[in-house]
Amino acid sequence: MAVFVDRTRELGLLENLWSSDRAVMLVVYGRRRIGKTLLLKKFLEGKRGVYLLAEEVEEKELMREFSERIAEALDLPILKIAPIDTWRKLLKLIAKYARKDRVLVIIDEFQYAVRVNPALLSMIQALWDEELSKTKIMLVLCGSIVSFIEDKVLSEKAPLYGRITSNMRIEELSPLYIPAFTPNWDNVDHIRAYTVFGGIPGYLASIDPEKTLWDNIRDLILRKNSPYFDEAKKLLREEVREVTRYYSILEAVASGATRFSEILNHTGIPRESLYKYIQILVEMNILEKQTPILGKAKPVYRIRDRFLQFWFRYNARYRTALELELEDKVLEHVRQDLDKTLTPSAWEEVTKHIVVELIRNNEIDITPTRIGKWWHRDKEVDLVVVDDINNKLLVGEAKWSKLSLSDARRIAYRLEEIIEEIPYKPKQTLILVSAPEIADHSKLVEEGIITITIDTYRRLSKNKLAIHGKKNK
Ligand SMILES: Nc1ncnc2c1ncn2[C@@H]1O[C@H](COP(=O)(O)OP(=O)(O)O)[C@@H](O)[C@H]1O
Ligand SMILES: [Mg+2]
Structure with missing residues (x-):
């Protein structure tokens, strides 16, 4: 079952660029499998256009391949007999072709082409200025993250600077889309699937919905030689050169080193380089630097990419057992451990998405101008929404457990107390309690407390929309 999930906004942006009449150079980048x-x-x-997949092979060989593609896609059989042999000739040919009518040219894995031929960027720039900019080409350069940011394509120092019309980073899907991939699973397992695979469609689409979540985890990640058994390394290798350095940083963070100094001690990487590596991991959205939304506290680092978080916690840590094909034993541990360690923070994230969705539906009356967490000494609030326009504050707690009415009340009282300590003095405050199940939660609602449960998730999830392929906001 192949479903195409969401991406309405992205497709809209692409169509807008397409319908403009000018030459367009667009950069599309993002994580592997996004x-x-x-x-x-x-x-x-x-559309009239061609998709070209670059590989790390010699220019001539790549151009022979591209000639075939172009011959077919643009109906130019001559190219089969006399293939082009350089990038320059290829782009000149397309320029001629795009003089009157719009042509879409997608070059995927563009970073490989640049790796083989570093002069490619200035060549494209020269040809863009001379010819291509006067045509109706829509040129899409697509590739990995680090190849585009970091002094490269998108930087002011790079040759294509000033020529790129727009750039688009492809991000994870909202957790509200998880049910689209496994419609028959229980919603609680959707949250767990989000915990393990994040909102990354490549992983989500490879789930076998006929099997249980746990069997999928075993067959996709834990079993030796399974599709994602070595995923962390593959992912890093695609983006950066010093894979082992990055690997050891992530290993350190996964095992509890959250402060810069702790990562420093743990990895032994010199301070200056560590700083740079961490910066790149943050740019890649793999690592996250968290600071409280209000007030001051030292930042902590955590792995933001959920799949990598899972991978480092179980696959990397229990590698020996997995190499010995004892994946069932590791899986047993995952089953015991997941809901205590990783699922709670995934549920927090889901709660945040739900809150935003409820705000959009006018079910919660606040305009978020800042969203985050807050902590100070031993006090912590999972979700803080600040409305600087209307001077309101929402504080919420997300618990991954079944709550009795009195549990939930206690949490609400605690939040009310904590508000006093948050350095923000709102005119109005909202209290939110979120848990997969809250007994008699309508009582809390009567008391003016906002509640979120797995039923809220079900109501707002977008599986039906996705499967029928209908447009959605
Ligand atoms: N919007 C989507 N809806 C459903 N499945 C998707 C979607 N985007 C990607 N996938 C799945 O993820 C896989 C990997 O996506 P792909 O486009 O190849 O990622 P990337 O090029 O970013 O590495 C696809 O083969 C498909 O199965
Ligand atoms: Mg791809």
């Missing part, structure tokens, strides 16, 4: 290629192929459907 859905770049599928999105661009979807966009290409029914």
Whole structure:
């Protein structure tokens, strides 16, 4: 069952650029398996254009391949007999072709082409200025994250600077879309699937919905030689050169080193380089630097990419057992451990998405101008929404457990007390309690407390929309 989930906004942006009459150079980038290629192929459907996948091979060989593609896609059989042999000739040919009518040219895995031929960027720049900018080409350069940011394509120092019309980073899907991939699972397992795979469509689409979540975890991640058994390394290798350095940083953070100094001690990487590596991991959205939304506290680092968080916690840590094909024993541990360690923070994130959705539906009356967490010494609030426009504050707690009415009340009281300590003096405050199940939660609602449960998740989740492929906001 192949479903195409969401990406309405992205497709809208692409169509807008397409319908303009000017030459367009667009950069599309994002994490491996985030859905770049599928999105661009979807966009290409029914358009005059060609999809070209770069590889790390010699220019001549790549051009022979591209000639074939172009010959077919643009109906230029001559290219089969006399293939082009350089990038320059290829782009000149397309320029000629795009003089009158719009043509879409997608170059995927562009970083490989640049790796083989570093002069490619200035060549494209020269040709863009001379010719391509006067045509109706829509040129899409697509690739990994680090290849585009970091002094490269998108930087002011790079040759293409000033030529790129727009750039688009492809991000994770909202957790509200998880049910679209496994419609028959229990919603609680959807939250767990989000815990393990994040909102990354590549992983979500490879789940076998006929099997249980746990069997999928074993067969996709834990079993030796399974599809994602070595995923962390593959992912890093695609983006950076010093894979082992990055690997050891993530290993350190996964095992509890959350402060810069702790990571420093743990990895032994010199301070200056560590600083740079961490910066790149943050840019890649793999690592996250958290600070409280209000007030001051030292920042903590945590792995933001849920899949990598899972991978480092179980796959990397119990590698020996997994190499010995004892994946069932590790899986047993995962089953015991997941809901105590990783699922609670995933539920927090889901709660945040739900809150935003409820705000959008006018079910919660607040305009978030800042969203985050707050902590001070031993006090902590999972979700804080500040409305600087209307001077309101929402504080919420997310618990991954079944709550009795009195549990939930206690949490609400505690939040009310804690508000006093938050350095923000609102005119109005809202209290929110979130848990998969809250007994008699309508009583809390009567008392003016906002509640979120797994039923709220079910109501707001977007599986039906996705499966029928209907437009949604
Ligand atoms: N919007 C989507 N809806 C459903 N599945 C998707 C979506 N985007 C990607 N996928 C799945 O994820 C896989 C990997 O996506 P792909 O486009 O190849 O990622 P990338 O090019 O970013 O590495 C696809 O083969 C498809 O199965
Ligand atoms: Mg791709």
